[in-house]
Amino acid sequence: MSSSPRSRATGRTTLVDVARLAGVSPITVSRALRGERGVASDLVARAQAAAQQLGYVPDPAARALASRHSHHVAVLIPLLSNALFVDLLEAVQVEMRRAGYQTLIGITHYDADEEEQLLREQMVHRPAGLIVTGLDRNASTRALVEQSGVPCVHVMELSDAPGVHSVGLSQIEAGAALTRHLLARGRRRIAFAAAQLDPRVMQRRSGWQREMQAAGCYEAALEWLNPAPSSLALGSAMFEEIMARDPQVDAIFYCNDDLAQGALFAAARLGIAVPGRVAIGGFNDLTGSDMTLPSLTSVRTPRSAIGAEAAGMLLRLMRGESLAETRLDLGFELVVREST
Numbered sequence: 027m028s029s030s031p032r033s034r035a036t037g038r039t040t041l042v043d044v045a046r047l048a049g050v051s052p053i054t055v056s057r058a059l060r061g062e063r064g065v066a067s068d069l070v071a072r073a074q075a076a077a078q079q080l081g082y083v084p085d086p087a088a089r090a091l092a093s094r095h096s097h098h099v100a101v102l103i104p105l106l107s108n109a110l111f112v113d114l115l116e117a118v119q120v121e122m123r124r125a126g127y128q129t130l131i132g133i134t135h136y137d138a139d140e141e142e143q144l145l146r147e148q149m150v151h152r153p154a155g156l157i158v159t160g161l162d163r164n165a166s167t168r169a170l171v172e173q174s175g176v177p178c179v180h181v182m183e184l185s186d187a188p189g190v191h192s193v194g195l196s197q198i199e200a201g202a203a204l205t206r207h208l209l210a211r212g213r214r215r216i217a218f219a220a221a222q223l224d225p226r227v228m229q230r231r232s233g234w235q236r237e238m239q240a241a242g243c244y245e246a247a248l249e250w251l252n253p254a255p256s257s258l259a260l261g262s263a264m265f266e267e268i269m270a271r272d273p274q275v276d277a278i279f280y281c282n283d284d285l286a287q288g289a290l291f292a293a294a295r296l297g298i299a300v301p302g303r304v305a306i307g308g309f310n311d312l313t314g315s316d317m318t319l320p321s322l323t324s325v326r327t328p329r330s331a332i333g334a335e336a337a338g339m340l341l342r343l344m345r346g347e348s349l350a351e352t353r354l355d356l357g358f359e360l361v362v363r364e365s366t
Contacts, residue, residue, distance in 0.1 A: 039080045048076035099155040099340065100148035102132040102141060104224065108256075109312050110329050111159070114181065117333030118157060125341050127154065134159070136224050142167040149174060155340045161185055161192070162225040177343035179336045182226060182329075184353050191343065193336040193354040197226045200325045200358040201233025204279055204307050207323070209241050211366055213277035213305055217248045219264050219289075220281035221256040227281045230309060234279055247272065256281070261288025269298065276304055277366070283308035283315050283324055290318050290365065305366040311359075320364030328356045 045052040050069055058065045058073035076082075099122055103111040119129050130151060132144035145156075145167055156171065156178040171178050180192040208216050218234045220227050231249070238244035250268055254260055261280060265288070268275055280286035286308030293300045300306050300320055308315060311326035335354055342349060 039082045041082070043080055044073065044076045044082045047080060048072040096152045096154040097126060098128050098130050098151055098153050099157065100130045100132065100145070100151075100153040101157045102134055102144060102148075103159050104134050104136045106133055110310050110327070113329040114333040114336075117330040118337045121334050121337035121341070125337075127341075136222065138162075138164045138167065142170070145170055149176075155179070155344045157181060157336055157340060160225055161190075177340060179340045179343070181332050181336045182327075183229075184355055186353060189352075191339055191349070191352045193332050193339060193356065195327060195332075195356055195358050197229035198233040198236070200309070200327070201230030201279075202237045203233075203358070203360050204309070204323075204325050205234045205237035207360060207362065208277045208279065208305060208307060208366060209237065209243070211277075211301075211305060214241075214243050215248065215272075215275050216243065216277040216279060217250055217268055217272070217275045218279050218281070219250040219252075219261075219268065219285060221252045221254055221260055221264075221285060222282075223251055223253045230281055248275070256284050258284050258288035258291065261285030262292040263288075265289035265292040266296070269296070269304070278304060278306050280306065280308050283310050283312035283322065286322055286324070286365075287312075287314065287318055290320070290322065294319070301364070301366050307366055311361055316363065318365070323363045323366040324361050326359040326361050328358070331356050 041052045041055055045055045048055060050073060054065065054069055055073045058070040059077060101115060101118055103115060105111055115131065122129055130148055130153065132148060134141040134144060141163060149170070153176055156176050158178060158180055159182055161180055161183045178191065180190065182194045183192060184194050184196060185192045205216065216238060218231055220231060235244060250264055252260065252264065261284060264285065265278065268278060278289065280289060286306055289306050290300060293304070298304060306322065308322050308324040311324040315322040315324050335356065339349065339354065
């Protein structure tokens with residue numbers, strides 16, 4: 027088979043190559059591979075067989091340019107090493123694939139400038155929609171989203187701002203719920219131990235602070251804030267430091283379960299009874315928290331449901347449908363186990 031001028035220049039199989047092998051026109055191949063109705067079944071079979079034989083992969087950018095419609099959505103999340111975002115991303119991808127869309131994933135590492143650069147790179151692919159984590163970003167990124175006209179849904183936080191679509195939970199209320207639980211168990215010197223210090227972590231801190239102030243128990247010295255990434259090792263080190271510097275602490279609210287799991291390991295190593303001497307609570311109810319010794323009390327966040335609902339909301343926006351509700355609060359669940 028002779029190659030088209032483009033395939034000779036680039037070494038890439040083109041739609042013309044597939045059409046020539048199948049013995050049909052390029053437009054017929056294009057329609058057949060897109061699954062459009064009205065193409066005879068035998069022509070679809072020939073086009074698919076030729077594409078498979080030649081290893082043809084459609085160019086999404088070219089397709090978007092030609093049709094003025096992209097089959098990609100861009101999803102920006104902070105990390106892939108955190109099960110929280112993996113669960114959310116998997117749910118988004120399932121819903122998008124069902125609707126015929128692919129996901130372009132960007133990892134921001136909680137860096138506003140990196141998020142802006144990633145978004146600019148994603149815009150080159152003309153995404154049909156965007157899903158971004160949280161509401162806090164720099165002015166340039168906000169302007170880029172607004173001026174692009176691309177439908178956008180924010181996840182893990184909630185907004186009442188006009189024109190902003192969000193699916194998530196109240197991080198403040200979730201933080202307050204765990205704090206109230208610890209206070210109800212008779213704990214009074216409750217430390218708040220946090221890492222990463224992203225906006226959602228600081229919202230949990232606000233919930234803790236509010237309840238501690240209401241109970242007359244708040245002290246600034248009870249805040250243990252570390253900007254390092256959250257990890258088991260850091261949770262263990264923070265526990266040792268808290269107990270050494272403030273032995274009157276009778277409970278610790280960790281902003282994420284990996285920190286709390288690390289603290290349980292440290293407590294066992296140091297012979298400090300949990301919850302007898304100090305209660306420990308976590309957040310997000312990550313894998314393994316029900317298996318620790320003692321099992322970990324945590325706030326369960328519905329990240330898979332958030333991903334699925336955000337994808338559904340975005341699909342409706344991309345179809346041009348009007349939404350009765352732009353803010354979807356999926357709540358949280360306080361899961362009480364042995365550590366408190």
